[in-house]
Amino acid sequence: MLKYQQIAAEIEQYINDQDLKQGDKLPVLEQLMSQYGVSKSTVTKALELLERRGVIFQLRGSGIFVRRHNRPGYMSLFSTQGFKNNLGDRVLTSDVLDVSITKPSEDVARNLGIDVADDVYRVERIRYVDGEVFCYEESYYVKAIVPYLNREIVADSIFDYVQSALGVTIGFSDMYMQVGRLNETEAGYLGLKMDDPTLRIETIFHLTNGKPFDYSRITYHYEHSQFVVQANGPYM
Amino acid sequence: MLKYQQIAAEIEQYINDQDLKQGDKLPVLEQLMSQYGVSKSTVTKALELLERRGVIFQLRGSGIFVRRHNRPGYMSLFSTQGFKNNLGDRVLTSDVLDVSITKPSEDVARNLGIDVADDVYRVERIRYVDGEVFCYEESYYVKAIVPYLNREIVADSIFDYVQSALGVTIGFSDMYMQVGRLNETEAGYLGLKMDDPTLRIETIFHLTNGKPFDYSRITYHYEHSQFVVQANGPYM
DNA sequence: TACTATAATTGTACCGGTACAATTAATCAA
C-alpha cells in the first residue's frame, strides 16, 4: 500500500475514532507531516484523496475540516457499483440465476468493444441488501480477460475475485442511468408489479489500461434504492 | 486562471480540435512540459483534473490516452447540478413560478443548517431542455448569503449570478436521489400523469467554507432525463 | 518462428523548497 493511501486511511480512521462531526477541524498540515513523518506533498495527496471521496474539505488560510455526514439509508452510488463493497454494516447477498459462456449481442459487443464472435460470460443475479430485494442484474464479462467464473465466485464479489485471483485492476467506469417502468419479467424478479417505476443503470467497467471488461445492466427496486453522490466543486 | 487549469483547458481543446477518439494517445509528459513551458508537477496536476473529469486516463509506462466517448442523449449528472452549465449545444430555459422570501420549514432549515427563524429565498421553476419539459425544481437559498434575487436572475443561471455578482464560490455538494411516483401537482407541471415514474434529487450546495447556501429538490421528467456518471477507480 | 531476457520508455510516488492567497487573530484608533 502506498504511503499516501495509508495516511488517508489513518486519517479517516482518526475521524471515526474521535467521532468527529461535520465542520470539526483536523490537525494542521504541518502537524500531519511530522506526525506521519512524510513530506508535505505526500500528506497533501492523502488529503486530496479524502477530499475527492467526500470525507473532508480544505480551506486555505483556515484548516482541514470534516465533511461527511451522509443521511442514513442512502448508499453511495459508487459503493454499489463494484467499488469498495463496504455498504456499512449491511449484508449483501445474491441469488445466482445464470452463469454461462455465450456470444454477445450486437449491443453488448459494442459496449465491450469486442466482436460478436468473441466469448463472454453472462451472469444474471438478483441481489439483496439485508434480505430485501435490491436489484436485478445482468452482466457480461469479456472471457479473454476473465477466463473463468462459476456460481460460487459470482455469489460472492466478482470484482474481488477478478482483482485478487486474476491480478487485473479496475480503472474507471462509465454509468448511464435512466428511469422507466418495469416489464413483466423484471417485476417478477423484484417482487413488484409490471409498469412500476424503476431506475436502470448500465455500467461499463474498464481496466486501468482502458479496455472494457464488464458491461452490466442493473434494474433497481425503486423502494429500496436511495443513493447519495458527493460532488466536488465546479471543476470536478 | 491558474496555470494548471489553463493547460487542462488547452489539452481538452487540443483533443477536440484534433478530433481524437477513445484510446488515442496524447503527447508524452515531457513534451507537454516543454510545450507549455511549465514544470512536471503542473502538467501532472492538469492531467489529474482531466482524469477526474473523465476526459483522459493515464497509464504508467505507456502514455496518456483519450477516454471520453459519452453516449449521445445522456447529460452528465453534474452538469445538470449547477456545475458548468454546458449541456453541449442544448438550450436551457426556465418558467419561473415563484421567487419569494419566506421562513424555511423544519426540514429545509435542517438541510441548510440554519434556524427556522432565518430568512430564505424560495425559488420554484420548471426547466426545459430544447423546449421539452425537463424537470420541476423547488429550491431554497440562505438569504444571509444570497441577499437578493429576482425573476430575471432566476430565469437565467442563479449560480453564475451568485459567483460573479456576490463573489462567493461554490465548493461541493451532496446529492440524494431516489425513484418514486409523481403526485398530481408534479404531474401537472411536467405534463405527465399522476403515479408516473420519476427521479427525485435533493441537493445541498455548500460554499468553499463548508456552509450550505442552497437546498434544492428536483423532480425529473423520466422520459427526458438520462444521465451519465463517470467514475474513477476503486479509490476515487 | 516463438519465446525469453534485456533495455528503453513513460507515468507515479515522494522529497524538499519558495512564494502566495485566503482566512483568522491581534493590534490599534476612534
Next chain:
DNA sequence: TTGATTAATTGTACCGGTACAATTATAGTA
C-alpha cells in the same frame, strides 16, 4: 465597544529533482 489595519496562520500553486514500477520495444536464444 466598534471598526479598520496589521500580523500570524494555514493551505495551494508551482518549481525541480530522484527513484521506481509498469509498459513496450529490442535483442537474444532455442
